[in-house]
Amino acid sequence: MEPSFDSLESSLSFEDSLLHSSNIDNLYHTYLGSMDTFPAAYSGSENYSTGQLNLQCQSLHDRTARQRGAHLETFQNVSVSDWRGEECAAWASSVCRRRGLDQNAVDLCSFRTLSGSLVLQFSLQDFCSLVGDDVGRLFYKDLRAQVKRQGADYLEDQGEGNSSIFSADSNAAQDDDSWTYTKDDFQALDNYILEDTWDPQSDSLQDLDLQEQFVPIKYERGPKSWEFLVRLLADSRTNPSVIRWEDEVDATFRLTQPDSIARMWGARSGKPSLSYVNFARGLRYHYNTGALEAVSERQLVYRCGPKALQYLKQLKQEGL
């Protein structure tokens, strides 16, 4: 049908294992276009935080620019003890994204002045005093998970099932059927889609009582799968290109690039091989939750349920 689909798929999936990083480039440009005009949206659902200090933090711009240019998030590959301020900030940023916290609520700038060896010595109290009690807990916990993860990945690398999934050494993978993006590639893509959503303007609108509002009562994971779709719908970088309204009045939408969407979703949780088939199964479970409704007459088309509509409304009003 659509010519762009075919060309894109082929450029994405096959035989350029040596060029995987430029594939990401290609994907960015083709799918997402320029994002300078992108209206921001919040990264959390209920548990986002509204503004806090550091709106004037310049490095937010720096970070954003860096993410656009750099396709890898180096903190994943570098041992925590070797982190520079840059990796510290990137890690902090990633924690915010995964926990659904607004990045502006955390003083990312201050992380830039830290080092990994220093952060490793942080006590729970240190984190709490740096970013607040509740967020501090998350950071403390996440850092431990990070250290543990790295210990597993780098110390005992003897190619167990898991580490081989991300063949980071690109070229050596000759038989690799499809793509050979690394975990970081996908994460960078995920960041590009989901994370870079700060918006000083809207943030300044609603900076009220941070301590109370921002501290989520229950810590949920990041956006759920259907929330992810709604976010793509609300995102001008992805809306006509990978997902689009079929009939906005009817709240039906079509996944024009199902495989790419599934890949993006999979990347966010470290499963770059997630297929659309599996992703779609997850969506179907939400037919019963009021988030989505089936439109089985038309393939690749779903309808927003009440929850999705509400989430969309929320995104629009907050992320405007």
Next chain:
DNA sequence: AACAAATTTCCTGGTT
């Protein structure tokens, strides 16, 4: 440690 929710895998059978 048990439990819950969301997600991921896998699968059989039907539809477009």
Next chain:
DNA sequence: AAACCAGGAAATTTGT
């Protein structure tokens, strides 16, 4: 024939 869709069953993951 290929790609979807509907769900059941079971395993994972993660937070409570």
